[in-house]
Amino acid sequence: MSAETEILSEVEALKAKFSDTRALYREVCVLLFFRFDITPTANKLYQYVRKGSMNVPTEELAKFWGDMRHKARVDIEHPDLPDPIKAVAAEAIAAIWHQASEAARRELVTARLEYQVEAEQARASRDTAEKAVVQMQAAVNDLRARVVSGDEEAAELGGLLEAERRAHAGAQGRAQELQAQLEQARLQQQRQQEAFSADLGKARGDIEAAHERAAAAERRALMEIEQERQARARADRTAESLREKLGEVEGRERQQSLEHAEASTRLQMELNSMTAALQRTQETNEELQRELDGLRCELAESRQAVARHQAEAQTLQVLVAQLTTAPAPAPETPARTSRRKAGT
Numbered sequence: 001m002s003a004e005t006e007i008l009s010e011v012e013a014l015k016a017k018f019s020d021t022r023a024l025y026r027e028v029c030v031l032l033f034f035r036f037d038i039t040p041t042a043n044k045l046y047q048y049v050r051k052g053s054m055n056v057p058t059e060e061l062a063k064f065w066g067d068m069r070h071k072a073r074v075d076i077e078h079p080d081l082p083d084p085i086k087a088v089a090a091e092a093i094a095a096i097w098h099q100a101s102e103a104a105r106r107e108l109v110t111a112r113l114e115y116q117v118e119a120e121q122a123r124a125s126r127d128t129a130e131k132a133v134v135q136m137q138a139a140v141n142d143l144r145a146r147v148v149s150g151d152e153e154a155a156e157l158g159g160l161l162e163a164e165r166r167a168h169a170g171a172q173g174r175a176q177e178l179q180a181q182l183e184q185a186r187l188q189q190q191r192q193q194e195a196f197s198a199d200l201g202k203a204r205g206d207i208e209a210a211h212e213r214a215a216a217a218e219r220r221a222l223m224e225i226e227q228e229r230q231a232r233a234r235a236d237r238t239a240e241s242l243r244e245k246l247g248e249v250e251g252r253e254r255q256q257s258l259e260h261a262e263a264s265t266r267l268q269m270e271l272n273s274m275t276a277a278l279q280r281t282q283e284t285n286e287e288l289q290r291e292l293d294g295l296r297c298e299l300a301e302s303r304q305a306v307a308r309h310q311a312e313a314q315t316l317q318v319l320v321a322q323l324t325t326a327p328a329p330a331p332e333t334p335a336r337t338s339r340r341k342a343g344t
Contacts (some may be wrong), residue, residue: 007036011048021052025060033064040064125185133182136175143168238323246316253309260302267295 010031018024025045032038032045045057143164274288 003036007032007048010035015049021049021056022060024049024051025057026064029061029064123189126182126189130182132178133175136171136178139171140168140175143171236324242316242320242323246313246320249309249313249316253306253313256302256306256309260306263299263302267299270295 011028014024014027014031018027028045028049029040032040038044040061042054042057042061045061046054049057146164271292274292
C-alpha cells in the first residue's frame with residue numbers, strides 16, 4: 001500500500017470519527033505533520049478532506065502553526081525579574097522541551113520505519129497467498145466447466161470424473177490451507193499494529209514526562225529568583241533604615257554645632273564684658289573668675305558631646321558603605337571641619 005493510499009484511508013477514518021469540519025481539518029494537520037512527516041498546506045488539506053470552503057482549511061492551518069509556535073516558545077512572566085534573567089530561563093526551558101520532543105520524535109520515526117518494513121512483508125505474503133487462491137479458484141472454475149461439458153460422457157468418463165473430483169478436493173484443501181496462511185498473516189499484521197500503537201503510547205508518555213520535568217525546573221528557577229529578590233529587598237530596607245539614622249545623627253550634630261557656636265559667641269561676649277568689668281573694677285575679679293571657670297567647663301562638655309556625635313556619624317557611615325553599593329560619603333563641609341578643629 002502506498003503512502004498516498006494510506007493517507008486517504010486514515011482521512012476516511014477521521015471523517016467517520018469527527019463530524020465537525022474544523023476539528024476534522026485540525027486532525028488531518030496533525031496526521032500529515034506527525035504521522036507522515038508532510039508539511040500541511042491549505043490545498044493539501046482541502047484535497048484530502050473536501051469539506052467546507054477554502055477559508056476553513058486556511059484558518060485551521062494558521063491555528064495549527066500558531067499552536068506549534070506556542071509550544072516551541074517558553075515565556076516567563078514575572079514582574080520582578082530582570083529581562084536578561086527571563087531570557088536565559090526561557091531559553092533553558094525551551095532547549096529542554098526541544099530536546100525531549102526531538103528524542104520522542106526520533107523514537108517515533110524509528111518505530112514507524114520498523115512497522116512499515118514489517119507491514120510491507122506481511123502485505124507481500126498476503127499478496128502471494130491471494131494470487132495462489134485466485135489460481136486455485138481458476139482451476140476450480142475450469143474443473144466445473146469440464147464437469148458441465150462432460151455430462152453427456154458421464155457414463156464413459158466416470159473414472160475420469162472421479163479423478164477430477166479427487167483433484168478438485170485436493171485443490172480445495174490447498175485453497176483452505178492458503179486461506180489459513182492468509183488469516184495468520186492478517187493476525188500477525190494486527191499484532192504488529194497493536195505493538196506499534198503501544199510504542200506510540202509509550203512515546204507520548206515520555207513526552208508528557210519531559211513536559212512535567214521542564215515545568216518542575218521552571219518552578220524551581222522561579223522560587224530561587226523570588227528568594228533572591230526578597231533577600232535584596234531586605235538588604236535595601238536595612239540600608240534605608242541606616243540612612244535615616246545617619247540623617248538623624250547628622251541633624252543632631254548640626255543642631256549641637258549651632259548651639260555650640262551660639263554658646264561660644266555668648267561666652268566670648270560675656271568674657272569680653274567680664275574683661276572690661278575686670279578692668280573697671282578689681283573688687284569683682286574673683287567672682288568673675290569663678291563664673292569664667294564654670295563657663296569653660298560647660299564649653300568643654302559641649303565639645304566632648306560634639307566629638308561623640310561625630311564618632312557615631314562616622315560609624316553609621318561605615319555600616320552604610322558595607323551594606324549597600326551607594327557612593328562614598330561626600331567630603332565634609334568647611335563648617336564641619338572648622339567645628340572638628342575647634343573640638344581638638
